[in-house]
Amino acid sequence: MSNSKKVVLLGHFGVGKTSLMRRFVENAFSEEYKVTLGVQIQKKEVNISERKKLSMIIWDIEGNTTIKNTRLSYLLGTSGFIYVFDATRIDTFNDINDEIDYLTKQYPKAKIKTIANKVDLINVQGLKDLLNNKQIQCDYFTSAKTGKMVNEMFEALAKEIIKE
Amino acid sequence: MIYQIKESFFADKIQFIHLSRSGIIKGTDNYLFDFKEGDSIFDAHPFFESIQYYFNAEDGEEFSIPCVHLNIGENDGIYDIKVYIDKDGVIVALFDFTDHYNESNTLSQEKNESIIQAQLLKEKEEFKNRFLANTSHELRTPLTTIMGFTTILQRSNLSTEQLHYLDLIKSSGEHLRNLIDDILDISKIEMGRMLIKHDRFDLKKLCENLEAQYSLNIKAKEVKFNIKLDSSIPEFLVGDKLRLNQILTNLIDNAFKFTKRGSIQLNISKLERKSSDIKLQFEVKDTGLGIERDKLDSIFESFIQVHDDPSISGTGLGLSIVRKLIDILDGSISVESTKDVGTTFTFKLPFKVSSNQTKEEIKIEEPKGKSSDKTSILVAEDIEVNQLLIMKILASSGKYFVDIVGDGDQVVERLHQQDYDLILMDIKMPKMDGYDTTRFIRNSEIDAIKNIPIIALTANASPLEREVCLGIGMNEYVGKPYKEEELISKIDRLIKEKKANQ
Numbered sequence A: 001m002s003n004s005k006k007v008v009l010l011g012h013f014g015v016g017k018t019s020l021m022r023r024f025v026e027n028a029f030s031e032e033y034k035v036t037l038g039v040q041i042q043k044k045e046v047n048i049s050e051r052k053k054l055s056m057i058i059w060d061i062e063g064n065t066t067i068k069n070t071r072l073s074y075l076l077g078t079s080g081f082i083y084v085f086d087a088t089r090i091d092t093f094n095d096i097n098d099e100i101d102y103l104t105k106q107y108p109k110a111k112i113k114t115i116a117n118k119v120d121l122i123n124v125q126g127l128k129d130l131l132n133n134k135q136i137q138c139d140y141f142t143s144a145k146t147g148k149m150v151n152e153m154f155e156a157l158a159k160e161i162i163k164e
Numbered sequence B: 001m002i003y004q005i006k007e008s009f010f011a012d013k014i015q016f017i018h019l020s021r022s023g024i025i026k027g028t029d030n031y032l033f034d035f036k037e038g039d040s041i042f043d044a045h046p047f048f049e050s051i052q053y054y055f056n057a058e059d060g061e062e063f064s065i066p067c068v069h070l071n072i073g074e075n076d077g078i079y080d081i082k083v084y085i086d087k088d089g090v091i092v093a094l095f096d097f098t099d100h101y102n103e104s105n106t107l108s109q110e111k112n113e114s115i116i117q118a119q120l121l122k123e124k125e126e127f128k129n130r131f132l133a134n135t136s137h138e139l140r141t142p143l144t145t146i147m148g149f150t151t152i153l154q155r156s157n158l159s160t161e162q163l164h165y166l167d168l169i170k171s172s173g174e175h176l177r178n179l180i181d182d183i184l185d186i187s188k189i190e191m192g193r194m195l196i197k198h199d200r201f202d203l204k205k206l207c208e209n210l211e212a213q214y215s216l217n218i219k220a221k222e223v224k225f226n227i228k229l230d231s232s233i234p235e236f237l238v239g240d241k242l243r244l245n246q247i248l249t250n251l252i253d254n255a256f257k258f259t260k261r262g263s264i265q266l267n268i269s270k271l272e273r274k275s276s277d278i279k280l281q282f283e284v285k286d287t288g289l290g291i292e293r294d295k296l297d298s299i300f301e302s303f304i305q306v307h308d309d310p311s312i313s314g315t316g317l318g319l320s321i322v323r324k325l326i327d328i329l330d331g332s333i334s335v336e337s338t339k340d341v342g343t344t345f346t347f348k349l350p351f352k353v354s355s356n357q358t359k360e361e362i363k364i365e366e367p368k369g370k371s372s373d374k375t376s377i378l379v380a381e382d383i384e385v386n387q388l389l390i391m392k393i394l395a396s397s398g399k400y401f402v403d404i405v406g407d408g409d410q411v412v413e414r415l416h417q418q419d420y421d422l423i424l425m426d427i428k429m430p431k432m433d434g435y436d437t438t439r440f441i442r443n444s445e446i447d448a449i450k451n452i453p454i455i456a457l458t459a460n461a462s463p464l465e466r467e468v469c470l471g472i473g474m475n476e477y478v479g480k481p482y483k484e485e486e487l488i489s490k491i492d493r494l495i496k497e498k499k500a501n502q
């Protein structure tokens, strides 16, 4: 059996979860927004080191304003969560701290990354100031559109998962 | 029989797959997907690989994962999936709900799109307000300089003609300042940053002031201005006097703008009173142009001017501010108008009746005899024009010695070299700002330094900024563009208090 781990993309709808997965797996992007129903799954192998590889099985699930409303069967057995918010819409990260707390408590073994996506549309320094003010911790500033930091983010998560 | 019908009905919608616990396909009906016995299901689609930990569960357990997209070979659809664990291995059941889910798809698509649109719109609105608030704030600083030097210039030896030009500059400056204040107000209201006060005030006095203020306008035009105040209303009320005054002047200004002849009438009457709660009705009635019926609805919206007459100036914000202020004061407003006859704005506001209805005579003592020794003032201000401006204002009154430094650290240095009566402190300075300098002074070991009166000079003319300044130990606060009289009177008051305490 190959070494594979389940990773779940979380966050409100329209923040770019599907786009991040597409950028990472297919290196493609579309401007058109198509709502995700349920879950779509894609797999990509990541080189951890010369000899080590990890298959990330990515679950791109439908957007939800809160994790508490997300189907439990989508979340079980997850090694890494990627919580994505939309850098252009405050509503998608207003209560992110509660969401992350909840995740940490419910899935203590899973690795969690928070991601600000669509940074091609904003002034990143301004966003950083705002996040600082709100005491929101953010791990990566990505753009699915330009590809900025997308591979880096997934690969870093893969390395963290493998470390266990 | 029934079984056969059922079978044919559901056959192409459901597939059962029998697996070993290690994922090897032992049997399948292939109604949906073509799987081969002996193959590993994990190779069919990564979905199965990611649920393999279910396969080690106890006999009799079952799991269900709804709404999963599976694209295997030619086949692409949305399935509900059930997993049963059994002593013989694992049964996976796939239920094809593609059509069902695709129908609900359209609905979610529309719903999500409209929510995203609304959020982006809100974001833009907030950005606009922040931008307006910041810009209007920045505009105040250069205007301070213009207005200040105009006042100084008026004092110098000028011809009548020159003085007349200066008057024009000054009134245009005032006008500009009002427009900037309007913009600042509206953006503050829309960001929910407007603070409401509950102070005791004299309603009769407020009316008298309005009358005096508009008597000038009356002369200029053929318009009479009249106030009728219901005598059963108690004179002293508790409420936000400043905002009430702002609402009234906005409405009266507006009335004057659109009235060429006739009259403008302000009627104030009592609607109801329950113990100390009182509700008043204010009516501003003019005999002006009037507003067409179809435009009445939009009249309170920001940036909409009903009359697109270029000779009538303004931001178009006045009425929208009025309406928003009345909203936050828990009142209501309505308007009635007939073209070419006139317009009546009617608004209702709640107040409290003050328990104290006696006039307190506030005696302002004149400073006892002009003391021969002048007051010495240290000014901390980094921008040269502002330095010059303050210097002139203070110097022209002849009462002060003035020293100027350009940064907070120099203030500290000077205070240790020389005695001052008072400090005028700019907030934004390059090395050590006004806040830090004040904190330093208030923590000094030397009493004469520690207790020196400090007046903040700031472009941030907001109640919040004021609280911050006073909170860290400044004694007074003057917002730019400051009025000469205001600055002088605050200086004098503090000096008087200081002397009284000695």
Ligand SMILES: Nc1nc2c(ncn2[C@@H]2O[C@H](COP(=O)(O)OP(=O)(O)O)[C@@H](O)[C@H]2O)c(=O)[nH]1
Residues within 6 Å of the ligand: A011, A012, A013, A014, A015, A016, A017, A018, A019, A020, A030, A031, A032, A033, A034, A035, A036, A063, A117, A118, A119, A120, A121, A142, A143, A144, A145, A146
């Ligand atoms: N400019 C920009 N648009 C993006 C980016 N990521 C996603 N989008 C757009 O945002 C919309 C929603 O993206 P999607 O991936 O469907 O979001 P999801 O609902 O979280 O899966 C689509 O119109 C995408 O084209 C990005 O990094 N930059």
Ligand SMILES: [Mg+2]
Residues within 6 Å of the ligand: A014, A017, A018, A019, A034, A035, A036, A060, A061, A062, A063
């Ligand atoms: Mg999606």
